[in-house]
Amino acid sequence: MFSWFIYIIAGMGAGIGTGLAGLSAAAVISPMLITFLNFDPYEAVGISLASDVLASAISAYTYGKHKNLDIKNGLVMLASVLVFTLIGSYIASLVPSGTMGSFSVFMTLLLGIKFIVKPVMTTKEALEAKSQKQKVIQSLLCGCLIGFVCGFIGAGGGMMLLLILTSVLQYELKTAVGTSVFIMAFTAFTGAASHMYIGGFPDMEALIVCIVATLVGARIAALFANKAEPKVLNQATGVVLTILGLAMVITKYLF
Secondary structure: OHHHHHHHHHHHHHHHHHHHHOOOHHHOHHHHHHHHHOOOHHHHHHHHHHHHHHHHHHHHHHHHHOOOOOHHHHHHHHHHHHHHHHHHHHHHOOOOHHHHHHHHHHHHHHHHHHHHHOOOOOOHHHHHOOOHHHHHHHHHHHHHHHHHHHHHHOOOOHHHHHHHHHHOOOOOHHHHHHHHHHHHHHHHHHHHHHHHHHHOOOOHHHHHHHHHHHHHHHHHHHHHHOOOOHHHHHHHHHHHHHHHHHHHHHHHHHO
16 A cells, blocks of 8 residues: 555656656656665666656647647757667666666755746747757757656656756746657657666556556646746746655655
């Protein structure tokens, strides 16, 4: 029962992060499975990526309906992201498990603090001011970095993707989230497939429960996010991630 409780909480938390701010399920599921249930980090990453697929797809659909999705530029970035996701996934299989586990835990906390201290308040006009050539080049280069991170720590590229879309490409928050989950649906599928091919299938009970819980959380959060003000969106995401990050850091290193 305790395992199911963690699966559901991790899945719902991951889904809310995905639908609310375009974050990967790995920002929540991986560290929770590693910290509370002692899952092997590589297996936890595979479960996280698999959970990301449907959650990201339903979120992208929701953002697209509200016209907060940039498919054209998203496809350009997606090409380089997919290639480097495979490279990152392979290298992850050669790295000591503790490296991935610790990285996931601290990234959750740091990203939460970032959203609270420095919220994303960019407007759509900032993106439109750039030339198409500039956007294509930046998208390709950023995609290489995001893809590697996705495959290496199982993040679906979510954390890096959201930061780069808002800071480098200057997307406003809702369009950044919509484009992020659109790309993540593909990167998560690629990462999950490569992880399972290399490391075998994960615990099926954990996989199924996490997928369902993540999907439900993502749908609810995406509907809320498309109606919320950007400032509220930043604060809500920051508070949730900071609390989760602190809980996991304390549990991992003090108990």
